[in-house]
Amino acid sequence: MEANVSRRNFLAGAGVAAASLAAFGFAGCAPSADKPAADSGSWDSEADILVIGAGGAGLTAALVAARGGAKVTVLEAAAAAGGNTVNSSGVIQAAGTEEQKKYGGVADDTPEKHVEYYLQCGEGQLNEDLVRYACEQAPSCIEFMKDLGIKYEVVYGNGPIPNVDAEVTLPRIHLAGTDENDLMYGQAHVAALLKAAEDTGVEFVYKTAATRLVQNADGIVTGVLADDKKRYRGKKAVILATCSYDRSEEMAQAFNYHMVQVLKDGRALTAATNTGDGIRMGMSVGAALDGMGGFIGLSNNIGGTPTLPGVPEVPGILVNKYGRRFVSESDHYAWVLRNVFAQEDHIAWGVFDAKAAALTGAAVGGVSPLSDDFSKEIADGSVVKAETIEDLAAQMGVPSKNVKAALDTWNTDLAAPEKADCLFPSRACGLEAIDTPPYYATRSYDYSLGALGGLKINTKSQVIDTEGEAISHLYAAGQVAGGFMGSYYPGTGTGILATLAFGRSAAENALNESEA
Template structure:
């Protein structure tokens, strides 16, 4: 019923928008919700998705008022499905969100105390209510935090916990061992989920683990210079997938290539490099070139020789891809729907970066409702316990849409805060 209502609302808005401007880049919360629901194979909680999509624009506005400045264009990251991702203009990484909140706390003199290097060990329950947290300080001292209103868990997933990955995985056939890297911090090991479970929380979708297809084979990091939907070419010089597809589809296709690796390629015109020669993470492109993480060729033949690919094969791949992009017709090979104007590989210099999939996001976690209350195994709220972000499950289903993690964490983080103070 809720899906039908979203579809009806989407159709009405679409018809009105296209009638006014046939060339508009259309978007609305309903489209965001339905794409998220479909991309997760319809197993997520649509009520959670609907609330996320409706409140996400307000999250953007709230951060803007707090001092985070957004670029005046939208982007489309790997697996994002639609160009609705927002990039900060005054920060180069996710640290910008943390800094924005920290600066707001300092500017407004908010009564917030931050304890660094303090590990949460256990939730404290009294008469069925979560009333605090037991923790260990940086020098091994025991710390007890008492909560008057509630405890909000935002401890992340378990992408860096190989044992948990192997235990819960339902998508990758037990292949997420130590040989598969992770984009996550080494601290993202799932203790928060286990703490909540010990306190009676129900878990949901724990078997759904996402790989990001475009990571560094040596360390699993996501740093690089090419746009997410740039052309993907295997070590034989051939395309092998619709680069705008779902992350699970991209990762499966990548792992099926020789050696489980491929090259993401771009040109100087469509690389994510600013006028100062820095990437979106603020790293000089020369750093990547000197380390060999990025290979540069002045022309197709030069690039092909450096990555040991047959120049004729690579040129044929580029020509076929460019013909599709130029005509915006049908990608008969892999069904890619479109090309952004700066994506075609018309002229050099060209760049190639070796990529492979790594564990990126765990879609499962503690079960919550639309008020960010943690639910027990019977589906009832646990008094005093709230959660947001990757520690939760039920929002992304089997496959998270690119860009939705930050929207999820910041939006439901706000919902959790509002719920806790009521």
């Protein structure tokens, strides 16, 4: 269910800073790469708290700040609010909630187990303080959204990850039902936040991108310059919520080879405005970076077959360019995706038979809806079909001997009484022989849902400089910040959790600042 739910929702110090930017090839590449502007004392617009970006994190921060009595202005580069969040599944990971007990069948989960799960996924890369803070805040984030009218009616789990203990891998993904306007998933999540923010008096300025931070003589961030040539002041704080560098080829070249390939092939499903400007602006005032290089992705085939909504597991295998299996197909989709990318030339194929194909049809969701009999896909070459494995392998361009050996091993395992996958025993379900022609294969491609890594922050969401000190009056929340996730996405609902936990933290702490 994890893969199905996710997939169908995406049919949809100036001198030091300048040296750092130059080292990464950014100096002079965009207005936001320039050194910060000086505070002249002249402003076109003033607010107590200025939020840059109206995605999930920015909306959360704006709402909390306004409820705290602040005058809040939000600048958003796009024509409407939402960012990546509006196209997401809108789910939240949390441990120890009443919903988890009722719908997930888990009575004894705790935030501490949730922390351990994320730390094991992070493989030593994560800032434990951030992880612990978010997991401890997660149950109250659920309550925060429930207070806005969201109802969580399903709780489910990630697929297994081989190097993560099973006892900390529990159903924690909270899925909301349809709201009163028949909105679902990320649309309902964003609509609830936006309405509450507007009702609380937050001012939104759309089609306006911040380009440079403004600092006063004491090094305090006091506002921004925007591409409308106006100067916007944040008397108490500026909160960056611009998401990551999902669409920046330049930053991908510097930090993220996986992202380079996805952008080159045109497989980005993220907001077009996510060009890394918030990260560049933070770097321009000396911000450190954390957790760079990770990737949130989604494959066009999960478990060896095109993703099938409502079908928890379909028999199919993944093979590389040599026709050999390399991963347990029912593992957590992000783990599988990382293993696909690690194959030579990033090539992998999903192989399945007529029994699996019969489960597809018009209801199949994905990046492109599939035809009932794959006729459209066969015609355009995205699916190949053959009566024999030898012919199928020839069309795939992989050694037929190896593909046949992989299938023979698979089918032999399933003929035994224990029906166990001998190569990857972690496979949990859906074991069935792949032995009924015609056979099918489709290339496995990854689609970008965002880059991981960004500005270094603490649990107060303050941006931290290269000396380990907080940059005065500058905060960051959501995926413009890093350190909470590692090289791969640890599970559906983690991104939304980060927007809520750190968006609220940024606002709560910004409210306590004195005016600059």
